[in-house]
Amino acid sequence: MHLCYFDENKHSEQNPNFYIGGLIIPDRHALELEDTLSQIAFNFFGTRTLTSQSEMHGKDLFHGKGNAKGRKLAERVQVFKDITRFLVNNQIPVRIILIDVKRHREKYMYPMPEYRLGLMLILERFAEYVEEADDLGLVFGDFEADEVTSAVVDFSEFKSQGKTPMQFGRPLGRLLDTVYFTHSHHSRFLQVADIIVYMANRYEGVTEIPDKWHEKEVKAAWDMLRASGDVVIKRWP
Numbered sequence: 001m002h003l004c005y006f007d008e009n010k011h012s013e014q015n016p017n018f019y020i021g022g023l024i025i026p027d028r029h030a031l032e033l034e035d036t037l038s039q040i041a042f043n044f045f046g047t048r049t050l051t052s053q054s055e056m057h058g059k060d061l062f063h064g065k066g067n068a069k070g071r072k073l074a075e076r077v078q079v080f081k082d083i084t085r086f087l088v089n090n091q092i093p094v095r096i097i098l099i100d101v102k103r104h105r106e107k108y109m110y111p112m113p114e115y116r117l118g119l120m121l122i123l124e125r126f127a128e129y130v131e132e133a134d135d136l137g138l139v140f141g142d143f144e145a146d147e148v149t150s151a152v153v154d155f156s157e158f159k160s161q162g163k164t165p166m167q168f169g170r171p172l173g174r175l176l177d178t179v180y181f182t183h184s185h186h187s188r189f190l191q192v193a194d195i196i197v198y199m200a201n202r203y204e205g206v207t208e209i210p211d212k213w214h215e216k217e218v219k220a221a222w223d224m225l226r227a228s229g230d231v232v233i234k235r236w237p
Helices: 025-045 060-061 072-088 103-108 112-131 149-158 188-203 212-229
Strands: 002-008 017-026 094-100 139-141 175-182 231-234
Touching: 002 112, 002 188, 017 025, 017 112, 017 188, 017 212, 025 072, 025 188, 060 072, 060 188, 072 094, 072 175, 072 188, 072 212, 094 103, 103 112, 112 139, 112 149, 112 175, 112 231, 139 188, 149 175, 188 212
Parallel strands: 002 139, 094 231, 139 175
Antiparallel strands: 002 017, 017 094
């Protein structure tokens, strides 16, 4: 069994691309991987307990907001480095969907909503991976109140139809049951998905960044993940 975790960003004029993606965990290693993440959280927060006050959240860590407010810049950057090292050292598969929202809406007369499209595409990537591994998968997402019901219905429809509704749609039969949603502060793996999406949104395809120490350090972490990790990014359209 493989456990598949995803999160997404909020696109806007400042963030014109919609990212949705995350990581795939083999269940036989889940306990030791979770223990490593708990240690990373403990190093920063001083606790392993899963609460909103000990949540590793990419945006807050980078900007020193929320539960990272008042913490030293080097300590916050270290979390990005630790998560990157965790992914690379364990060769954890990372799958990401990048939707250019402007191009998507211009290309199609009746464009599919970005979240629905992104969910469909990331489910295809998860299903593709577990099929290649000749295994089954369970999917977990960050709880978004306005998306949960439609996401569960969509997933059920895709499975009952035999494949996703694309020209070259893929079967999702190896993904079991439903999409399970929970708040990210209840899952270290969802927190990693959040950090992955945050770094991708900030640095993927970017060649010039502000001349600031923390920008260079976190981008270097992203570049290391892209170069050394098992990362696949699907671009749309």
